[in-house]
Amino acid sequence: xxxxxxxxxxxxxxxxxxxxxxxxxxxxxxxxxxxxxxxxxxxxxxxxxxxxxxxxxxxxxxxxxxxxxxxxxxxxxxxxxxxxxxxxxxxxxxxxxxxxxxxxxxxxxxxxxxxxxxxxxxxxxxxxxxxxxxxxxxxxxxxxxxxxxxxxxxxxxxxxxxxxxxxxxxxxxxxxxxxxxxxxxxxxxxxxxxxxxxxxxxxxxxxxxxxxxxxxxxxxxxxxxxxxxxxxxxxxxxxxxxxxxxxxxxxxxxxxxxxxxxxxxxxxxxxxxxxxxxxxxxxxxxxxxxxxxxxxxxxxxxxxxxxxxxxxxxxxxxxxxxxxxxxxxxxxxxxxxxxxxxxxxxxxxxxxxxxxxxxxxxxxxxxxxxxxxxxxxxxxxxxxxxxxxxxxxxxxxxxxxxxxxxxxxxxxxxxxxxxxxxxxxxxxxxxxxxxxxxxxxxxxxxxxxxxxxxxxxxxxxxxxxxxxxxxxxxxxxxxxxxxxxxxxxxxxxxxxxxxxxxxxxxxxxxxxxxxxxxxxxxxxxxxxxxxxxxxxxxxxxxxxxxxxxxxxxxxxxxxxxxxxxxxxxxxxxxxxxxxxxxxxxxxxxxxxxxxxxxxxxxxxxxxxxxxxxxxxxxxxxxxxxxxxxxxxxxxxxxxxxxxxxxxxxxxxxxxxxxxxxxxxxxxxxxxxxxxxxxxxxxxxxxxxxxxxxxxxxxxxxxxxxxxxxxxxxxxxxxxxxxxxxxxxxxxxxxxxxxxxxxxxxxxxxxxxxxxxxxxxxxxxxxxxxxxxxxxxxxxxxxxxxxxxxxxxxxxxxxxxxxxxxxxxxxxxxxxxxxxxxxxxxxxxxxxxxxxxxxxxxxxxxxxxxxxxxxxxxxxxxxxxxxxxxxxxxxxxxxxxxxxxxxxxxxxxxxxxxxxxx
Numbered sequence: 001x002x003x004x005x006x007x008x009x010x011x012x013x014x015x016x017x018x019x020x021x022x023x024x025x026x027x028x029x030x031x032x033x034x035x036x037x038x039x040x041x042x043x044x045x046x047x048x049x050x051x052x053x054x055x056x057x058x059x060x061x062x063x064x065x066x067x068x069x070x071x072x073x074x075x076x077x078x079x080x081x082x083x084x085x086x087x088x089x090x091x092x093x094x095x096x097x098x099x100x101x102x103x104x105x106x107x108x109x110x111x112x113x114x115x116x117x118x119x120x121x122x123x124x125x126x127x128x129x130x131x132x133x134x135x136x137x138x139x140x141x142x143x144x145x146x147x148x149x150x151x152x153x154x155x156x157x158x159x160x161x162x163x164x165x166x167x168x169x170x171x172x173x174x175x176x177x178x179x180x181x182x183x184x185x186x187x188x189x190x191x192x193x194x195x196x197x198x199x200x201x202x203x204x205x206x207x208x209x210x211x212x213x214x215x216x217x218x219x220x221x222x223x224x225x226x227x228x229x230x231x232x233x234x235x236x237x238x239x240x241x242x243x244x245x246x247x248x249x250x251x252x253x254x255x256x257x258x259x260x261x262x263x264x265x266x267x268x269x270x271x272x273x274x275x276x277x278x279x280x281x282x283x284x285x286x287x288x289x290x291x292x293x294x295x296x297x298x299x300x301x302x303x304x305x306x307x308x309x310x311x312x313x314x315x316x317x318x319x320x321x322x323x324x325x326x327x328x329x330x331x332x333x334x335x336x337x338x339x340x341x342x343x344x345x346x347x348x349x350x351x352x353x354x355x356x357x358x359x360x361x362x363x364x365x366x367x368x369x370x371x372x373x374x375x376x377x378x379x380x381x382x383x384x385x386x387x388x389x390x391x392x393x394x395x396x397x398x399x400x401x402x403x404x405x406x407x408x409x410x411x412x413x414x415x416x417x418x419x420x421x422x423x424x425x426x427x428x429x430x431x432x433x434x435x436x437x438x439x440x441x442x443x444x445x446x447x448x449x450x451x452x453x454x455x456x457x458x459x460x461x462x463x464x465x466x467x468x469x470x471x472x473x474x475x476x477x478x479x480x481x482x483x484x485x486x487x488x489x490x491x492x493x494x495x496x497x498x499x500x501x502x503x504x505x506x507x508x509x510x511x512x513x514x515x516x517x518x519x520x521x522x523x524x525x526x527x528x529x530x531x532x533x534x535x536x537x538x539x540x541x542x543x544x545x546x547x548x549x550x551x552x553x554x555x556x557x558x559x560x561x562x563x564x565x566x567x568x569x570x571x572x573x574x575x576x577x578x579x580x581x582x583x584x585x586x587x588x589x590x591x592x593x594x595x596x597x598x599x600x601x602x603x604x605x606x607x608x609x610x611x612x613x614x615x616x617x618x619x620x621x622x623x624x625x626x627x628x629x630x631x632x633x634x635x636x637x638x639x640x641x642x643x644x645x646x647x648x649x650x651x652x653x654x655x656x657x658x659x660x661x662x663x664x665x666x667x668x669x670x671x672x673x674x675x676x677x678x679x680x681x682x683x684x685x686x687x688x689x690x691x692x693x694x695x696x697x698x699x700x701x702x703x704x705x706x707x708x709x710x711x712x713x714x715x716x717x718x719x720x721x722x723x724x725x726x727x728x729x730x731x732x733x734x735x736x737x738x739x740x741x742x743x744x745x746x747x748x749x750x751x752x753x754x755x756x757x758x759x760x761x762x763x764x765x766x767x768x769x770x771x772x773x774x775x776x777x778x779x780x781x782x783x784x785x786x787x788x789x790x791x792x793x794x795x796x797x798x799x800x801x802x803x804x805x806x807x808x809x810x811x812x813x814x815x816x817x818x819x820x821x822x823x824x825x826x827x828x829x830x831x832x833x834x835x836x837x838x839x840x841x842x843x844x845x846x847x848x849x850x851x852x853x854x855x856x857x858x859x860x861x862x863x864x865x866x867x868x869x870x871x872x873x874x875x876x877x878x879x880x881x882x883x884x885x886x887x888x889x890x891x892x893x894x895x896x897x898x899x900x901x
Contacts, residue, residue: 029418029419029420031375031389034539035384035387037541038377038379039384041538044543045135045382045533046075046080046382047073047074047075047381047382047532048132048133049142049492050069050071050084050128051072052067052069053881054146055850056479056481057485057486058148058481059114060114060152060650060661061150061152061153062116062661063148064829065111065146066110066853067126068109068110069084070468071130072493072891074381074383075382079552081103082102082550082551083553084103084108084128085098085129085131085630086126086127086128087629087630089124089632091122091244091642093636093732093733094733099603100823102600105887106468107468109855109856114148116153119148120153121148121149121150121154122148123147123639124145124147125143125638126142126143129141130551131550132551134630135547136532140532141630142492142497143638145638145641149647149653151654151655152657155237155239156175156240156241157647158174159174159645159647160173162247169217169248170215171214171216172213173231174209174210174212175210175212175241176210176647177239182208182209184206184207187204187205187233188232188233189204190230192218192223192227192229199219199227200216206233214229224245224248225245226246227246228245229241229242230242247644249278250278252275252276252326253275253276254276254287254322254331254333256272256333257271257272257274257527258270259272259344260346260425261425262339262344263337263338264339264340264365265314265316266314267344268311268312269311269344270310270312271310271312272308273307273308273310274523275307279640281640282304285301285302285325286299286300287300287323289310289320289335291315292319298311302523303519303523304514305508307520307523307524308523309522309526314338317338319338320338321333321334321335322335343359343365343423344359344360345413345426347522352404354401355413355428356401358397358398358399359390359396359399359415360395366392366394372392372418374415375417377413377414378413378414379411380406380412381407381498382532385403401413405433406430407889407890409493409498410525410530411427411428412426412427413426413428414535420536421536422535422536427528434461435892436891437894438458438459438469438893439456439458439894440880441455441896442455442898443455443456445898447898449846449872450842452836452868452869452870453852454866457864459863461863465888466858467863467884467885467886468856468885470857471853471854471880472850472880473851473852473853474878475872476876477876477877479879483511483895484507484511485505488893489893490892492506498530499530502637502640508520509524552597553600554598555595555599556609557595558624559623560573560592560611560621561623562616562620562621563619567591567592568614568620569589569592570590571587571592571620572611572614573585573588573610573611573613574610574613576607577605577606577607580605582601602827602828604821606704606819606820606821608817608818610817620815620816622815627715631721633736634737657847659847679766680767680795681694682746682769682788684749685748685749687746687750687751688746688749688788690774690779692771694790695718696719696770697767698716698718698767698770699767700762700768702821703716703762709758709765710754712821713729715822717789719733720789727754728742729743730743730787731772731786739786741785741786742786743788744779744785744789745757745791746788747760748791764794766793766794766795768791769792771789774788831850833852847874848872849872849874851870852869854867857884875901877897877900878897878899878900880896880897880898882894
């Protein structure tokens with residue numbers, strides 16, 4: 001990486017010196033000033049990117065999901081983040097859990113247990129980032145939709161298709177029970193809801209094949225975007241089906257993007273197009289461009305995924321339309337307005353040595369810009385790779401930009417006036433550099449079940465460097481997947497992490513078997529958004545605010561005050577973590593501030609901060625700083641990757657999961673005679689009986705050591721955001737959309753306000769239940785709320801002897817001793833890999849789909865290593881995927897197959 005950074009600066013100096021003398025007029029903003037401000041931004045705001053490598057593409061309830069976290073940074077002159085965060089978000093945009101991953105050598109291990117008690121069948125989003133990345137747009141966070149099926153708890157399997165009939169929509173749904181039996185002649189009720197409010201409802205019955213035809217309508221199709229269809233089947237055990245309505249939308253949109261930004265009269269250049277459906281996925285199309293006389297000017301069709309481009313020379317004063325055909329439907333769109341004045345950047349040619357760019361204009365506008373100085377800048381991965389002052393001499397001006405020795409990735413070239421205004425941009429993908437090449441080989445081409453596999457890895461890169469790799473081996477027969485849909489370490493760090501919006505099938509552009517992949521990638525860059533920074537803001541010296549620095553470890557900080565409100569300087573504090581036998585002390589500064597830095601503890605452990613060593617400790621109050629995490633962005637473009645009919649799409653995987661976890665399924669049929677604890681729920685209270693199952697439940701044990709209830713609620717309420725300005729709590733997804741309708745709190749079924757919360761003793765709470773929706777509207781209509789938080793206390797025990805004063809004082813919250821349960825590092829856990837040496841060991845059934853997972857593979861000084869593991873019982877192809885990076889920043893991915901008979 002250091003070599004790369006040096007080359008960037010050398011390129012700039014060469015281009016600057018060779019082009020600056022060509023200017024004929026004195027610029028208003030000298031190029032030195034522009035460069036200085038750009039370099040200031042790029043030097044102070046390094047780029048960090050996060051990538052996750054999963055052991056397989058999808059999972060089932062009961063599985064353990066394994067992943068490796070990779071951190072990419074574009075600079076070595078600063079200490080990069082040592083912590084990454086991984087959010088697990090369900091299909092309704094509610095945060096399930098946040099994992100804190102420690103990073104070492106730019107990598108960290110992670111896992112998530114898909115516990116059948118808490119995880120249900122759904123499309124989950126895994127979002128990864130660092131605190132430093134929170135200073136910038138969430139568009140550049142890592143996002144991946146991971147589908148989780150259920151063969152353990154789910155009693156109702158279904159397959160739904162939507163058909164639009166005028167102003168109505170028909171849902172055709174086939175129902176089966178957990179054993180696959182058709183649910184024939186079952187009465188049902190249904191309703192369509194948008195958030196909390198139903199907009200249609202009805203009754204019906206399944207036919208002999210377990211099918212139900214449900215027809216509903218909505219005055220506004222916008223309700224479908226966040227709406228759901230809820231179907232309840234009657235019987236001995238009521239079963240509920242829940243289907244998103246966004247899949248019922250069947251509209252198309254086509255957008256057009258002239259290269260460089262605008263159509264210029266009499267200038268020939270490509271115009272790109274992108275056709276998507278209502279889910280955001282690309283659709284095939286053919287079309288033609290016609291003029292005002294309906295004469296065909298050009299014809300076109302997509303390269304794949306609904307994108308392509310066609311060369312086009314517009315005429316001044318003419319208006320053009322595009323007539324396209326999508327799935328037999330003919331649609332007409334207006335093309336952008338033809339401009340008679342303007343300049344445009346265009347790509348003429350690229351090879352391993354240079355990029356040849358052109359600055360295009362027409363003869364009519366040439367007289368206005370001739371001999372005028374312009375600037376052209378190129379940046380890549382947060383480095384300035386090119387800077388030059390050019391003078392417009394002709395309608396077409398060519399510029400050769402050397403790119404030898406640059407790494408792979410997106411290059412952004414910007415044409416700017418001498419006043420500092422950007423007038424045209426062009427994105428180009430560079431893929432001539434060498435990636436990390438990992439060779440995979442096995443001791444045999446064909447194996448038997450439970451055979452031992454000896455696998456060799458070798459670094460075949462021309463200049464070897466220490467490598468940090470992760471490897472997964474899966475039974476591909478049980479886990480089929482279109483590899484084009486995978487967002488690999490290459491497609492993520494080189495492509496999608498620099499683009500905004502949804503990128504469909506990102507690995508499609510890196511598959512060398514795709515003959516037109518480079519043309520398709522060029523079309524993607526002509527149509528996709530890119531905006532890591534704005535040149536206009538940089539030249540105006542408007543830099544983004546830095547609220548978070550790159551974390552080097554866990555920090556707990558705050559302020560110590562007297563109960564009068566005055567800060568307490570030079571006060572002593574002691575931090576202890578009993579579970580780790582750890583103690584550390586510190587002192588406050590002149591402003592009463594303190595910080596315990598570089599802490600290391602696992603999640604869910606108790607941390608105590610004590611100020612009793614001070615003389616007047618009875619009057620001391622410890623105020624801890626609030627922990628900030630990224631909010632859940634409601635407009636997640638990657639919802640397009642969600643699977644509607646999970647039972648059908650994952651049928652083979654779920655059948656295997658049923659065998660693997662069959663003991664868990666049979667547990668439902670066991671009669672338990674022993675007494676068990678009855679957990680109290682919100683269903684006990686009449687005011688809340690109309691609510692469905694709680695979306696989240698926090699057991700009272702998690703509140704142990706919580707002195708002030710609101711302090712714990714601010715961090716524990718999943719899917720709920722606390723606003724420090726209004727002192728109210730809101731559903732996160734609604735809050736991010738601008739809503740300020742608060743949640744309603746209940747204590748044992750009685751409504752309470754936020755001021756009452758701290759009067760509740762946390763030790764008396766049995767559970768807290770969070771409801772993100774009110775299907776029947778029984779609560780929301782009465783209290784005008786959005787969401788419910790129900791606090792349930794323990795049942796009163798028989799009265800005992802009167803408490804002493806000391807016992808009462810012990811129960812009161814102490815301001816000089818704070819007990820916390822902060823988010824710690826994810827607990828260590830190793831992947832279990834069985835050995836089959838004896839006949840007795842081989843007699844055990846092995847239904848594993850992930851046969852081997854190793855997130856920390858290190859190569860020796862020769863660039864090689866050998867691994868071994870045992871196959872499972874599955875026959876067919878086993879897929880080996882290796883991803884990783886080396887110490888100089890090269891990244892790579894290798895896919896290898898072997899056979900098991």
